Amino acid sequence: MDAVIDFIDEQFDQPIGQLRAQVLLDFFVKLVGHSAYNAGVADAQAYMQLKLADMPIDVYEDVQYHMEGPDGA
DSSP: OOHHHHHHHHHHHHOOOHHHHHHHHHHHHHHEEEEHHHHHHHHHHHHHHHHTTOOOOHHHHHHHHHOEEEEEO
């Protein structure tokens, strides 16, 4: 909360108290919080997709091997 108080004081030369800083912070969280959350979810999904794409395909080869048998029949 001190960061909000300091920011308003520095940028606008307008000191505010703890209560006003909290109200202001709550307003901005409600205003942009969902966008920040959705961006975080999208980043996590992209990261997981990259990790899944890097997985070796050995698992699928083993399944095929067991279905056909060792001699390929």
